Amino acid sequence: MNTSPTLQWIANSLAKGTADRKNLDNLFPAEAADEAQRFHHQIPGFGATPLRRLSALAAKIGVKEILVKDESLRLGLNAFKVLGGSFAIYKHLQQHHKKEQPLSYDEIRSHKLYPNGEAMVFVAATDGNHGIGVAWAARELGYQAIIYVHQHTSRARIDAITRQGARVVVVSGTYDDAVRQAGADAKTNGWQVISDTSWEGYEEIPRWVMQGYTTMLAEARQQMAAEGIRQPTHVFVQGGVGALAAATVGYFKQLYYDNPPRFVVVEPETAACLYSSCRLADGQPHSFPGKLDTIMAGLACGDPSPLAWNILRDYADIFVTCQDYVAARGMRVYGAPIGDDARVISGESGAVTLGALLTMMQPAYTALRQKIGLDKNARVLIISTEGDTDPEDYLKIVWDGRFPLPENQ
Numbered sequence: 271m272n273t274s275p276t277l278q279w280i281a282n283s284l285a286k287g288t289a290d291r292k293n294l295d296n297l298f299p300a301e302a303a304d305e306a307q308r309f310h311h312q313i314p315g316f317g318a319t320p321l322r323r324l325s326a327l328a329a330k331i332g333v334k335e336i337l338v339k340d341e342s343l344r345l346g347l348n349a350f351k352v353l354g355g356s357f358a359i360y361k362h363l364q365q366h367h368k369k370e371q372p373l374s375y376d377e378i379r380s381h382k383l384y385p386n387g388e389a390m391v392f393v394a395a396t397d398g399n400h401g402i403g404v405a406w407a408a409r410e411l412g413y414q415a416i417i418y419v420h421q422h423t424s425r426a427r428i429d430a431i432t433r434q435g436a437r438v439v440v441v442s443g444t445y446d447d448a449v450r451q452a453g454a455d456a457k458t459n460g461w462q463v464i465s466d467t468s469w470e471g472y473e474e475i476p477r478w479v480m481q482g483y484t485t486m487l488a489e490a491r492q493q494m495a496a497e498g499i500r501q502p503t504h505v506f507v508q509g510g511v512g513a514l515a516a517a518t519v520g521y522f523k524q525l526y527y528d529n530p531p532r533f534v535v536v537e538p539e540t541a542a543c544l545y546s547s548c549r550l551a552d553g554q555p556h557s558f559p560g561k562l563d564t565i566m567a568g569l570a571c572g573d574p575s576p577l578a579w580n581i582l583r584d585y586a587d588i589f590v591t592c593q594d595y596v597a598a599r600g601m602r603v604y605g606a607p608i609g610d611d612a613r614v615i616s617g618e619s620g621a622v623t624l625g626a627l628l629t630m631m632q633p634a635y636t637a638l639r640q641k642i643g644l645d646k647n648a649r650v651l652i653i654s655t656e657g658d659t660d661p662e663d664y665l666k667i668v669w670d671g672r673f674p675l676p677e678n679q
């Protein structure tokens with residue numbers, strides 16, 4: 271019987287407040303977000319995803335606002351991840367161009383860069399969504415992609431990658447093993463790795479990936495402004511290797527430097543590398559051992575991205591781990607809205623932040639709520655980072671009630 275608590279949390283004792291902003295300025299200079307937006311807006315058919323305002327749910331659980339960025343509608347790819355991989359490929363190609371004036375999207379597509387047909391192969395390891403994004407972007411820009419997945423990746427996720435024209439290589443072990451294998455094969459064959467996670471000596475591309483995600487955050491800012499909301503008081507974001515969380519924390523910290531929202535980073539209990547790094551509190555990223563067994567496929571990562579960790583260590587407020595049934599409840603609540611709230615189709619990794627918020631509003635978490643001022647005045651921004659990326663598993667949870675709450679909840 272599983273007797274672990276529903277949710278565990280820890281306050282970040284290393285958070286810096288406002289002192290040294292070197293890492294922040296280095297990773298998230300204001301121009302980078304503008305450049306990412308300019309690039310993404312050149313993509314044919316590109317549009318902002320909706321910001322859903324779940325007012326009835328907010329009133330029911332006792333906060334002022336719940337604002338949800340719904341990434342199930344991102345470029346027809348069902349997840350936010352394409353924003354990072356596409357921007358990194360674009361920046362990499364621009365770097366080859368080496369001219370003052372950047373090539374436009376159409377110029378890159380027309381193969382002005384490699385007029386003699388010189389081919390470039392892009393390689394990525396993935397839990398699913400990053401690979402779909404890289405495969406999509408490589409094909410859009412006229413290049414080949416090879417995507418590495420681990421052995422437990424579902425058929426639906428592999429098929430979604432091959433539909434984007436990429437070759438898929440299945441690696442035994444976990445996501446972290448797939449990352450290592452992709453890196454080794456790329457080195458042997460002269461391919462270019464487009465990784466969302468960083469390691470020593472490999473930081474430029476993961477930085478661009480994180481900067482690419484800021485397009486989504488800039489959209490959220492503009493959408494909040496259009497609704498007359500100046501800024502969120504709390505931002506909940508889910509963590510795999512931490513790149514999304516770092517982009518979110520970094521972007522909003524830059525934007526609201528003197529009065530930032532409280533940042534809550536949420537992970538599965540069985541793949542909690544960021545939470546563990548916070549708990550060990552020596553300032554270093556630490557790997558999380560084990561099989562990383564969770565329904566939250568996109569968050570099943572044991573090795574934090576060091577580049578991302580540096581930002582989270584300095585500016586995240588709270589790290590949280592959750593049981594799988596917390597994510598499953600989030601999916602069901604999104605799928606069965608109350609009042610005039612919109613329905614959001616949210617997958618396991620997408621819905622865990624709402625699940626965590628719902629759990630935190632229970633009496634057992636009063637101390638946590640007090641610590642971060644999560645009360646009736648809170649305007650909470652959450653990102654539903656994916657839709658039903660595994661449609662069969664989605665229905666098993668939302669229709670058939672798999673991963674129910676335990677009796678005592």
Ligand SMILES: Cc1ncc(COP(=O)(O)O)c(C=O)c1O
Binds near residue numbers: 397513569656
């Ligand atoms: C849907 C979804 N949400 C969140 C994440 C977490 O992103 P990161 O690995 O950058 O922490 C992922 C990663 O693949 C994902 O697929």
